[in-house]
Amino acid sequence: MDRIDLHCHTTCSDGTDSPKELLRRAKKLGLRAVAITDHDTFRGHMDGMIAGMEFGVEFVPGVELSSLHMGEHIHLLAYYANEHSRTLRELMDRAVYERAHRNEKMVQLLQKAGYPIDMDIVRQRFPGQTMIGRPHIAEILLEKGFVNSVREGVVSLMGKGAPFHVPRYHVPLLDYIRAVREAGGVPVIAHLYQYRMTDEQRRQMIAEATDAGLLGLEGMYTTYDKDQQETVFAFAKEFGLICTGGSDYHGRNKPGIQLGSGMGDLKVPYEMLERLRETAKQN
Numbered sequence: 489m490d491r492i493d494l495h496c497h498t499t500c501s502d503g504t505d506s507p508k509e510l511l512r513r514a515k516k517l518g519l520r521a522v523a524i525t526d527h528d529t530f531r532g533h534m535d536g537m538i539a540g541m542e543f544g545v546e547f548v549p550g551v552e553l554s555s556l557h558m559g560e561h562i563h564l565l566a567y568y569a570n571e572h573s574r575t576l577r578e579l580m581d582r583a584v585y586e587r588a589h590r591n592e593k594m595v596q597l598l599q600k601a602g603y604p605i606d607m608d609i610v611r612q613r614f615p616g617q618t619m620i621g622r623p624h625i626a627e628i629l630l631e632k633g634f635v636n637s638v639r640e641g642v643v644s645l646m647g648k649g650a651p652f653h654v655p656r657y658h659v660p661l662l663d664y665i666r667a668v669r670e671a672g673g674v675p676v677i678a679h680l681y682q683y684r685m686t687d688e689q690r691r692q693m694i695a696e697a698t699d700a701g702l703l704g705l706e707g708m709y710t711t712y713d714k715d716q717q718e719t720v721f722a723f724a725k726e727f728g729l730i731c732t733g734g735s736d737y738h739g740r741n742k743p744g745i746q747l748g749s750g751m752g753d754l755k756v757p758y759e760m761l762e763r764l765r766e767t768a769k770q771n
Contacts, residue, residue, distance in 0.1 A: 490758035492521040495734020501526035501619040504739030511539035523548035530571040557661035568768040569673025586657040662700040669701040676704035707731025710750030
């Protein structure tokens with residue numbers, strides 16, 4: 489079976505592989521296709537496309553958009569969207585601006601508490617990085633010996649309920665779905681079981697999102713158990729949606745998740761990409 493991975497992150501957001509390194513790794517692992525779905529940015533697409541041609545791995549353009557719905561932070565994967573779409577760009581630019589403002593406030597709180605960090609240090613540590621977030625700040629704290637891992641820094645210092653947490657503005661999910669469709673893209677709700685919802689609440693969200701133009705659900709994902717995966721596929725059938733699949737690979741920032749195989753058992757078939765491409769053509 490030809491395997492693919494439609495959910496991967498690079499150094500353009502919070503991963504540790506460059507787009508070229510990601511495609512090289514995919515080739516080594518025997519993957520037929522890989523999507524770069526960095527958070528709120530298309531920046532890795534050109535390098536990914538060039539590397540895909542160099543290594544003979546099909547490159548799929550994507551992005552992961554952070555949104556809000558029913559009080560939950562929902563991640564929306566968007567594939568094949570026109571990155572020059574004005575409506576989509578305006579929403580993404582707002583999200584990036586709000587993320588930068590949040591970073592400033594978190595770093596100020598950390599500094600006031602005695603942590604030797606400021607935004608100049610963060611920018612110098614990650615030159616050219618346009619998508620700085622909590623993992624980058626946590627990596628600096630790790631290097632300085634204040635935490636034992638990036639995850640510990642993100643969760644225990646800057647996560648919800650932690651002492652240096654700062655709430656972040658999120659674009660409404662339905663607004664993002666409409667913008668992605670307007671941009672000719674395929675909107676897909678990511679990792680459905682990471683949200684604090686009952687199955688009935690998930691069904692309600694999917695129904696409302698489908699009315700707004702949702703086209704897919706992430707049907708195969710690193711942390712799904714068998715029952716969860718079957719439920720997501722059932723939701724997709726109920727609402728006439730396609731399914732995609734991916735590992736959510738971040739490199740060293742999520743060391744337990746491997747490209748293409750997640751925690752070891754993930755096997756996303758190429759047929760999912762074929763249906764995704766066909767859906768994009770019809771959009």
